[in-house]
Amino acid sequence: MGRAELINRRLIKDFGEKFLHKIDEYEYISIFLHIKPDYDAYASLFSLYYWININFKNKIIALWIYPEEMSKNEKYLFNWKDGEILTEFPEKELKESLGIIVDTPNQERVLTQKHYFCNELIIIDHHPKMDAFAQLEFINHSYSSTAEILGELFLIFEKSEKKLNFDPRIARYLYAGVITDSNFFKDHLTPQTFYVLWKFLEKGINRKEINSVISENSLNKKLFDQEIVRNIRVTPNGLAFSIVKASLLKKYEIQDYLSAITNLEGIEGIQIWAILIQDESFDRWKCSIRSKELAIDSIAKLFKGGGHKKSASVLFKTRIDFLNLVIFLDKYLVKFGYTNISNYRNFGKSKFLNLYKFFLVIIKVLVKSDKWRAKIESRGCYIWNSTQVI
DSSP, rough: HHHHHHHHHHHHHHHHHHHHHHHHHHHHEEEOOOOSSOHHHHHHHHHHHHHHHHOOOTEEEEEOOOOSSSHHHHHHHOOOTTTEEEEEEOHHHTTSSSEEEEESSSSSGTTTTTTGGSSSEEEESSSSSOOOOOOOOETTTSSSHHHHHHHHHHHHHHHTTOOOOOOOOHHHHHHHHHHHHHTTTTEEEEOOHHHHHHHEEEEHHHHHHHHHHOOOOOHHHHHHHHHHHHTTOTTTEEEEEEEEOOHHHHHTOOOGGGGGGGGGTOOOOOSSEEEEEEEEEGTTTEEEEEEEESHHHHHHHHHHHHEESSSEEEEEESSSHHHHHHHEEEEHHHTTTTTSSSOOOOTTTOOOHHHHHHHHHHHHHHTSHHHHHHHHHHHTTTTHHHHHTT
């Protein structure tokens, strides 16, 4: 075990002791996840729920989720049955509860936003830290997933003097979280990830069944994926992107669109790829960005997003904001020597992007004139403001 692994081990053990103390301290426990939950978020939430139920008596737990947003496969995998689990507390109990937030360090992205009313908060997450708002936290982006963090914690507790139970159902949930957030073992893996997975398998989980449930797609989902592929646009410098309107989600009855980015993976000559999806449920455009080699997390932060070194996301108000990101990423690729590496000629060209670039040239010419610049700025032109970053 290397030095970094030893430090992580010490940190997670220290957190674990404090975590157990907090669980003991409270009767009411609220567990939260992020908006548009993925498998890792649900895996972390449900595994934590059952682990507390099994190992601690007289705990009343609410999972602050919207069950109607869960897919059929998610409900099956996590054994969801309506009415069996509380999904909210009355105001009094909420204010007396310990809030545990999994899979997001950003309180603006916490589903329901009811965490604000909890007496204390704990965060468990694998994304880079953004906000400081909890009394206790374990946030470490060296892990593949929040499910891996919880898996390691539960294994530590199982071997401790208390010998807390870690049953196969919990291992099943956590396995689903690890494999999906690691993109089926393509990203964010360490030797510790494989150790934790091995321990899950020792519990006797049915790996084949879990993989099948996660991978199974409806015909609508397949047709939706084809539309994304048809709409892929490519720059000469190794950038691919696709824009998906809300009307397309409605057409194919798509609720879970988080995996859509995978349709842009593995294209020859492409170094960075991004997808923009309009989500009318919270009046924003959700952008996911991936990279083969170059770090993109700092770029996401520049556009008020965040993420990992090669996997990040940003929320935009308009498509124009996304085009500014596309132009920035394209220049970023050129800066690192990726010039004219995509040999797609006219196929994949974006007329919308080219028109916008031309428009930016006009704007930048106009703002050289004090008269025109004053007019643009006096109207609060968001295009002018957003172009400052590029």
